[in-house]
Amino acid sequence: MSESPAAPVRASLFVTCLGDHFYADAAASAVRLLRKLGVEVDFPEAQTCCGQPAFNAGRDAEARRMAAHTIEVFRESEYVVLPSGSCACMLRRFYAHLFHDDDLAGQAADLAGRTFELAEFLVRVLGVTKLGRGLEGRRIAYHHGCHALRELGIREEPLKLLDNAGAEVVPWEAAEECCGFGGLFSVSFPQVSAGMADRKLDTLAAAGEVDFLTSADCGCLLQLSSRMRKRGQDLAVRHLADVLWEAAGADS
Amino acid sequence: MQIHSREYPKRARQGGDVRASVTGATLSFDARRRAAFAGVAAEEWRVWAEGVKTHLLTHLDRYLEDAEARLQANGAEVHWAGSQDDVHDILSGIIERRGARRAVKGKSMLSEELEVNELLEKRGVDVLETDLGEYILQLLEQPPSHIVGPAIHLSLDEIRRLYQETHGTELDATPDELAAVSRLILREAFLAADVGITGGNFLVAETGTVALIENEGNIRLTTSAPPVHVALVGIEKLLPRWDDLAVFLQLTARAATGQPVGNYVSMIHGPRTADDPDGPEEVHVVLVDNGRTDVLADPEAWEALRCVRCGACLNACPVYRQTGGHAYGAVYSGPIGSVLNPGLAGLHASMPLPFASSLCGACEEACPVRIPIPELLLSWRRRAVEAGMDSRAKAGLLKAWTAVATRPGLYRAAGAMLHALPEPVRRVPLPVVGGWREVRKDPEPSRASFRDLWREGIE
Numbered sequence: 001m002s003e004s005p006a007a008p009v010r011a012s013l014f015v016t017c018l019g020d021h022f023y024a025d026a027a028a029s030a031v032r033l034l035r036k037l038g039v040e041v042d043f044p045e046a047q048t049c050c051g052q053p054a055f056n057a058g059r060d061a062e063a064r065r066m067a068a069h070t071i072e073v074f075r076e077s078e079y080v081v082l083p084s085g086s087c088a089c090m091l092r093r094f095y096a097h098l099f100h101d102d103d104l105a106g107q108a109a110d111l112a113g114r115t116f117e118l119a120e121f122l123v124r125v126l127g128v129t130k131l132g133r134g135l136e137g138r139r140i141a142y143h144h145g146c147h148a149l150r151e152l153g154i155r156e157e158p159l160k161l162l163d164n165a166g167a168e169v170v171p172w173e174a175a176e177e178c179c180g181f182g183g184l185f186s187v188s189f190p191q192v193s194a195g196m197a198d199r200k201l202d203t204l205a206a207a208g209e210v211d212f213l214t215s216a217d218c219g220c221l222l223q224l225s226s227r228m229r230k231r232g233q234d235l236a237v238r239h240l241a242d243v244l245w246e247a248a249g250a251d252s
Numbered sequence: 253m254q255i256h257s258r259e260y261p262k263r264a265r266q267g268g269d270v271r272a273s274v275t276g277a278t279l280s281f282d283a284r285r286r287a288a289f290a291g292v293a294a295e296e297w298r299v300w301a302e303g304v305k306t307h308l309l310t311h312l313d314r315y316l317e318d319a320e321a322r323l324q325a326n327g328a329e330v331h332w333a334g335s336q337d338d339v340h341d342i343l344s345g346i347i348e349r350r351g352a353r354r355a356v357k358g359k360s361m362l363s364e365e366l367e368v369n370e371l372l373e374k375r376g377v378d379v380l381e382t383d384l385g386e387y388i389l390q391l392l393e394q395p396p397s398h399i400v401g402p403a404i405h406l407s408l409d410e411i412r413r414l415y416q417e418t419h420g421t422e423l424d425a426t427p428d429e430l431a432a433v434s435r436l437i438l439r440e441a442f443l444a445a446d447v448g449i450t451g452g453n454f455l456v457a458e459t460g461t462v463a464l465i466e467n468e469g470n471i472r473l474t475t476s477a478p479p480v481h482v483a484l485v486g487i488e489k490l491l492p493r494w495d496d497l498a499v500f501l502q503l504t505a506r507a508a509t510g511q512p513v514g515n516y517v518s519m520i521h522g523p524r525t526a527d528d529p530d531g532p533e534e535v536h537v538v539l540v541d542n543g544r545t546d547v548l549a550d551p552e553a554w555e556a557l558r559c560v561r562c563g564a565c566l567n568a569c570p571v572y573r574q575t576g577g578h579a580y581g582a583v584y585s586g587p588i589g590s591v592l593n594p595g596l597a598g599l600h601a602s603m604p605l606p607f608a609s610s611l612c613g614a615c616e617e618a619c620p621v622r623i624p625i626p627e628l629l630l631s632w633r634r635r636a637v638e639a640g641m642d643s644r645a646k647a648g649l650l651k652a653w654t655a656v657a658t659r660p661g662l663y664r665a666a667g668a669m670l671h672a673l674p675e676p677v678r679r680v681p682l683p684v685v686g687g688w689r690e691v692r693k694d695p696e697p698s699r700a701s702f703r704d705l706w707r708e709g710i711e
Contacts, residue, residue, distance in 0.1 A: 015702045017657075021670055024698035028710045043706045045664075048657040054650050056611060058633025058642065062654040069658050150613035178570045182610025184646060187687035189608060191265045194691035195574040196610070199275070226692035 009126065010040045012077035014070075014115075016087045017049045018218035019239075023083065026239030030083050030118055033245045037126055047073045052090040055098065056183045064098050071095070071107050079125065080115045083241045085148025085216045088117040093151050117148055117216055118241055119158040129160050132249035136166035140243070141210045143200070143224065144176045145217035158216060158240055165247030170210050173203040181223035197227040205233070212236035214243045253336070253365045253542070255593055255601040256581035260608055263579035270405040274397075274576040277404035281567040284510025285618065292506075301503050302622040304496050305558035308488075309548060315457040315490050316539065322460025326522030328535040335542055340371045342538055343449075343482065347375055350480055350534075352446035356438075358464065358471035359383035360451030361399055361561055362484045362540060364583045365596075368449065379449075380441045382470035387434055391418055397577030397585065400508045400563035405576040438470065448474035448532070452485035453560070454500055455537070458493045461521055462537060465505060465514035472516050481532040483520065486540050488548075488557040500560065507562035507620040547595035552631040556591045558621040565615035565625060571608060580605060587615035591628040599632060603641050606632035667701050 011034060015027045034041045051066030070091070074080045082088040092115050095108040122128045140162055148154040162169050180186060180196025201224065204213065213235055215221050225237040289297075308315060320330045333339040346352070355377050357363065369390075372379040381390045385403035388411055389396060396402030403411075411430060415421045419433050442448075450471055454463040462483045464471045475481045491497055505511045524531030548554050566572045566586035577585030582593045582602065590605040599606075606629050615625040636642050656662050688694075 017667075020702045021667055021697050022695055024700060024702040024705055027702040028705050031706075031710045043703070045703060045706075046660040048660060048663045049653070051654075051657070054654060056630070056633075057646060057650055058606075058630060058635075058637040059647070059650050060634055062650055065654055066657045146610070146612035146614075150617055178610050178612035178614065180570070180610060182612070185607070185610045188604070188643075188646070189261060189264055189571075190687040190691045192571055192574045192608070193610070195271065196570045199570070199573070222695045223692070226688075226695050229693040230691060 008038060008040055009079065010042070010077070011079040011081045011121070012074055013041055013043050014047055014050070014074065014080050014082045014087065014091075015043070016082060016084045016218060018222065019083050022222060023218050023239045023241075026242040027083050029239075029245035030081070030241035033131070033241065033248055034081065036248055037122070037128055039126070042077075044073045044077070050087045050090040051098075052087060052094070053183050055090065055094055056185075060098060064102075067095050067098050067108070068104060071104060071111050074111060074114075075107070077114060079121065080111065081118055081121045082115070083118050083216065083239065084218055085117045085145040085152060085154060086219060088115055088120075089147035089151045091115040117152065117154060119161055119216055119244070120148075120152065120154050122161065122244075123157040130164045131161060131244060131247040133166045134247045134249045135162060135243070138167040138212075139170050139208075139210045140167045141170050141172050141204055141207065141213045142175060143179060143213060143215035143217075143220055145215055145220050146178050148216055149176060154216075161244060161247065162214075165244075167247070170207050172207040174200045179220045179223050181219045183219065186223060193223070194227055197223055198231070200224060201228060201231065201233055204235075210235070212238050212243075214238050214240050216240040253367070253583055253597050255597045257593070257602050257605050259581055260579055260604055263581070264575050264608070270397075270576040270578075271574055273407050274405050275573045277398075277401055278567040278569075278573050281401070281509060281563070282618070285507055285564055285567065286510075288506035288510040288512065297499065297503055298620055298622050301500065301620055302558065304491065304500075305621050306555075308490055308492055309554065309557055311492075312487065312490070312548065315492055316487060318457040319455055319460055319490055320539070322457065323522065323537050324460075326460045327525070328460065328522040328537050331536060331538045333538050333540045333542070336366050339366045339368070339484065339538060339540060339542070342536075343368065343371060344375060346447065346480065346482060346536060347372075347377060350446055352377055352480070354441070354445045355379045355447045355449055356382050356441050356445040356474050356478065357386070358448070358450035358466065358474045359386050359396075359402065360449070360484060361396070361583060362451045362486050363449065364395060365542065366484065366540065368484070377447075380438070380445075382438050382441065382468075382474055383466070384431060384434055384468060384470075387438070388414065395578070395583065398563055398566055399561050399584070399586075399588075405578065442473040442477040445474075445478040447480040447482060448476075448478040449482045449484070450474055452483045452489055452537075453504060454497055455485050455490050456492075456494050456497050457490050459521070461494070461497070461519050463497055463501065464518040464520070465501060465508075465516075466518075467509070467511075467515040469516055472518050475518055475520055476531050479532055480534045480536070481520065482536045482538065484538045484540055486542075487544050488559070503620050504560045504562050507560070507564040507618070543596040547592075550595060553591070553595045553628060555623050556588065556595060556628060558623055559588055559592065560621060562620060564618040564620060565623075568614040568618035570612065570614065571610060580608075587625045587629075588623070591623075591625055591632065594632045594635075599635055599639065600641060602632075603636060606636060607642070664703065667703070670697055671699075671701055671704070
């Protein structure tokens, strides 16, 4: 942990709705990891949903209400860290659309400037690229969530953290393709969505043995693991936060 | 333009038949595009091309007049068509005056949009598609399923079977043999045709040049062998200067097929002159609006008019890959279709296409003129919601969710229920999202919510 910053950094965890209820242990790992790196972590309990489901559905009125709530909840936070690239993108990029002609535009921009996805926060804000050697010998497949990759430009950060922890990140044909989740898209067009997941999973199977699949996005992880179980494909799926905590030397 | 998008969800369910062919073809196109752009300063090209097209579209009146004047000076006849009916009247006039009975066509999406073949057949004109893919589709009586590779949804074996039935070739004929059989038929048609009809990739305002990109030589023959050439050109296809064309030809070929430039580039300035050994006696350029000025006037839709019809967004799109183009029920399929069709043919007719995207952004990344397709899709979604066109179940779900998510106490209670209720009871609210369960196992909630873990204390 030689690269921990000297000045204490304060960050609020925005766990996100899927993280809260489907990846709670991984979110707890994120808290442990941040603390280990000297970050003072708080959890504003009034937090709910970032509003992305409504935004993507074209329901800006509803999205604005959830976004305004979120802006209020994190008004005092020094940093807001999310174990989700997609929700981080919502705060960073899409709140500006929602409030472009509104009194909240300034506050939305201010929040955007303080918001980071977890791996991105470690590398870009804390300047940490080496967590430990806890992943020695692991073969890992990484799924790039679309919003993290194409909207926030997060590509190397998670890979570097995994690689530096001794893991072999296994290259994989469809690693940067959409998993087919897309929020309500996944329920409106189930066959298309499942076909997209199948292409991910088929090409993953063709990449050889891996110990597990990981990603920074809860929605993608739910989509891929749920489809995998339906297909009878047996592969562990873990949230990146959980994996990074192991990288830092946790006894898991 | 007729649109049958209502059936998209049903067709998308049945998409599996063409998935292998479409996936193989689009991945190959996409890989070639990436390789072709890796060798140039791709971002600079894209930003420049976006700028040229944006300038063109914001000064379109002026450039249209320039183009008309130059074309007329070159000896071409210029026609203005506001609508599909106008185009049909113009074509009927030319056919009648020339007594035309046989027409050959180069591949043109605009001619599909304008239902030109239907008109010609109604007028008693024999029309033959001369692009090999389009020729195959004409035999099958199918519309194109992709902007650049119209028949990519077909496997080689399907084409072999078709040719055995229609041309008597062997079932194991090679692609070259199939092409050779087609070529014999097409050659005769070029020589016998009274009129050749094409689209136009670009129209240079400065010089009055219609530029056409192709790989098979059929457009070269369509524009030069028959005594009359008619080019149908959408008004958004203009380029201001001759110098712009040099880059756009390379940009479009790279984006479409990964080629540095098309095998053939035809640049039509007008009819044959006294010095020319051959070429058409008459060249007609039909400038087609058909809804484009409405799109141009729409501040949240106009950027789609920068499109050069390269198909790169289709090739990059994981949604398109699952179904191919026919599922979309419209001439323009894939990501660009889902933002163009609502503007050209109306949002109501185009539903639910703006929703048929996971918003992954691969299309925008691939687009050589940087059309922000996800943003445009979202704009159409908002309008669909405002007009009450979207599903009521989804509206109810999101309204309820918003009510919960703006009341932290209620949100906490609802979350606690998810973890407290036994599994069979948990399933009760789920029929709303029944589409999830159709193809997947239910997601498994954590043993406790994170907020419970936080309250217990995280060590």
